[in-house]
Amino acid sequence: MPIRLATPADAHTIARIHVLSWQGAYRGIVPDAHLDAMQISHREAIWRERLHTAETETWLADHNGEALGWINTGASRDNDATPDCGEVLALYVLPEHWSTGAGRALWLHARSRMVSAGWRQISLWVLCDNLRAIRFYETAGFQPEPGSETELTLGGKTLIERRYRHTLVYTTDDLPPQTEPQP
Structure with a gap:
């Protein structure tokens, strides 16, 4: 599946996927009124600005000229993050393309980019009631x-989110001590 770097020209597409994915994934978790009030035009303005600043990377998965989903990564925003910790800021796939491999392709591409950039750890935040996302990330x-x-x-509505972590690069400091085999 082709993965490409998003540009400001993709802001509408990203916003559309963002809104439709939220409405599909969070129905029954987030109040319907909140989901129904989401507007693509509002998200588009936010994404256009984000894509201009280039403080993060946003990658799109395309299939036959249609964007199916996107992933946004960057330095961890957490107060306790070390300098070598990145974050999956968001990963969304259109509901009709869930379980097609689009999310996995996006994750694997972003993971490769993060390893190349020198991140050792990656974190993300997931709503505790979002069992589908939790299964995916685990x-x-x-x-x-x-x-x-x-x-x-x-x-x-008060919701609970939990941080998840993933080690991207193992160093000798991460490995258990080796013991010599006994004769």
Whole structure:
């Protein structure tokens, strides 16, 4: 599946995927009124600005000229992050393309880019009620970080999100000590 770097010209496409994915993924988790009020035009303005600043990387998965999803990565925003920690800021695929490999292709491409950029750790935040996303990230090698839970309010509803981490590059410091075989 072709993966390409997004440009400001892709802001509408990214915003459309963003809104439709939220409405599909978070229905039953986030209040319907909040999801129904989301506007592509509002998200488009936000994405146009983000893509101009280039502080993060956004990659699109295309199939037959149609964008199916995107991933946005950059330096971790967490206060306790080390300089070698990146973050998956967002990963969304159109609901009709879930379980087609688009999300996995995006993740593997972004992972390769992050390893090349020198990130050793990657983190992300997931709503605790978003079981589909949790399965996806755990399958990709992310582990929940106990005690990282935080509350946020969307549409008047309090939700809990948890941080997940994944080690991208192993060094000799990460490996257990080797013992000599006994004769």
